[in-house]
Amino acid sequence: SQQGEEDPQALSIQEGENATMNCSYKTSINNLQWYRQNSGRGLVHLILIRSNEREKHSGRLRVTLDTSKKSSSLLITASRAADTASYFCATDAQGAQKLVFGQGTRLTINP
Amino acid sequence: SQTIHQWPATLVQPVGSPLSLECTVEGTSNPNLYWYRQAAGRGLQLLFYSVGIGQISSEVPQNLSASRPQDRQFILSSKKLLLSDSGFYLCAWSAAAYEQYFGPGTRLTVT
Numbered sequence: 205s206q207q208g209e210e211d212p213q214a215l216s217i218q219e220g221e222n223a224t225m226n227c228s229y230k231t232s233i234n235n236l237q238w239y240r241q242n243s244g245r246g247l248v249h250l251i252l253i254r255s256n257e258r259e260k261h262s263g264r265l266r267v268t269l270d271t272s273k274k275s276s277s278l279l280i281t282a283s284r285a286a287d288t289a290s291y292f293c294a295t296d297a298q299g300a301q302k303l304v305f306g307q308g309t310r311l312t313i314n315p
Numbered sequence: 316s317q318t319i320h321q322w323p324a325t326l327v328q329p330v331g332s333p334l335s336l337e338c339t340v341e342g343t344s345n346p347n348l349y350w351y352r353q354a355a356g357r358g359l360q361l362l363f364y365s366v367g368i369g370q371i372s373s374e375v376p377q378n379l380s381a382s383r384p385q386d387r388q389f390i391l392s393s394k395k396l397l398l399s400d401s402g403f404y405l406c407a408w409s410a411a412a413y414e415q416y417f418g419p420g421t422r423l424t425v426t
Contacts, residue, residue, distance in 0.1 A: 235413070237414065237415075239415075244403075244420070244422070245419060245420065246405055246407075246417030246418050246419050246420050247359075247405070247407075247415075247417045248417070249414040249415065249416065252413065252414060292358060292359070294415075301347050301364065301366050302347075302349070302361060302364050302372075302374075303361075303415060304361070305351075305358045305359040305361075306358055307357060307358040308357075308358050310356070
């Protein structure tokens with residue numbers, strides 16, 4: 205069964221605006237991760253937030269985690285055309301050596 | 316630094332033909348290794364993962380198989396390809412169940 209589900213499926217904004225993507229999951233986790241994928245390429249790890257953390261920052265990225273609602277959000281501030289990509293959340297099942305990825309949010313930044 | 320290689324980059328194969336995709340990792344020892352498949356515009360489906368030489372866990376029943384003949388080599392195979400095997404195949408490695416690092420992928424088209 206799918207663990208992570210992103211919302212929205214697609215998002216189109218103007219350059220300079222902020223982009224927010226959400227992820228919901230079903231079971232208890234140790235950590236939640238966000239990845240980025242440019243078209244036709246492999247995924248690149250962006251940020252990891254542990255289950256005992258509520259917020260984490262990395263450059264223009266801000267991730268929040270609400271374990272009571274089993275949800276996370278990724279905020280990209282001051283978006284750039286180069287941020288155009290698909291973004292995936294991934295969760296680990298406690299005790300498992302694997303991740304489960306959501307279906308992704310396709311983000312388009314218009315110049 | 317660690318690097319991950321996948322080949323070939325693209326492959327067009329007829330239905331019923333065999334398949335062999337190779338993934339190798341450099342710069343780390345005893346990594347966890349993963350094979351994913353991604354349909355166009357979709358998320359990642361975990362196919363196989365391995366926590367050590369000769370240890371393969373299968374996630375989805377299908378006509379694919381995986382092998383890990385060496386510590387840093389992971390091979391995805393099929394004896395007879397189906398049309399439904401078309402997709403983008405990604406190999407990844409990780410140290411335990413944390414960040415995963417992806418290869419560039421193989422685009423497989425079964426005709």
